[in-house]
Amino acid sequence: MLAPLVETAQSLTGITYGGDDAADVGLRILADHGRAMTMLVSDGVLPTNEGRGYVLRRLIRRAVLAARRLGTDTPVTRPWRHRPSR
Numbered sequence: 001m002l003a004p005l006v007e008t009a010q011s012l013t014g015i016t017y018g019g020d021d022a023a024d025v026g027l028r029i030l031a032d033h034g035r036a037m038t039m040l041v042s043d044g045v046l047p048t049n050e051g052r053g054y055v056l057r058r059l060i061r062r063a064v065l066a067a068r069r070l071g072t073d074t075p076v077t078r079p080w081r082h083r084p085s086r
Helices: 003-013 021-042 051-069
Strands: none
Touching (some): 003 021, 021 051
16 A cells, blocks of 8 residues: 555655665655645645644654655655646
8 A cells, every 4th residue: 555655755765665774664654644644635634733733744744854864855745745637
């Protein structure tokens, strides 16, 4: 279930899954947080200071932090956006 998201995380960071345990954890964090952010936003949750909105804010922060620890400065939340099917 997370494999396509891990592939997206690999393409964003340029790091291959399976090479380093610490990098693998970072890629899994990006994949899992991307999935969780998608579910929350599809439920209508917006980043706020309380409740589920606060959880969304924390997920965004942790995903960005994980990406920076992997050595990338590219925006990591943009690729997780919903792309309408044509």
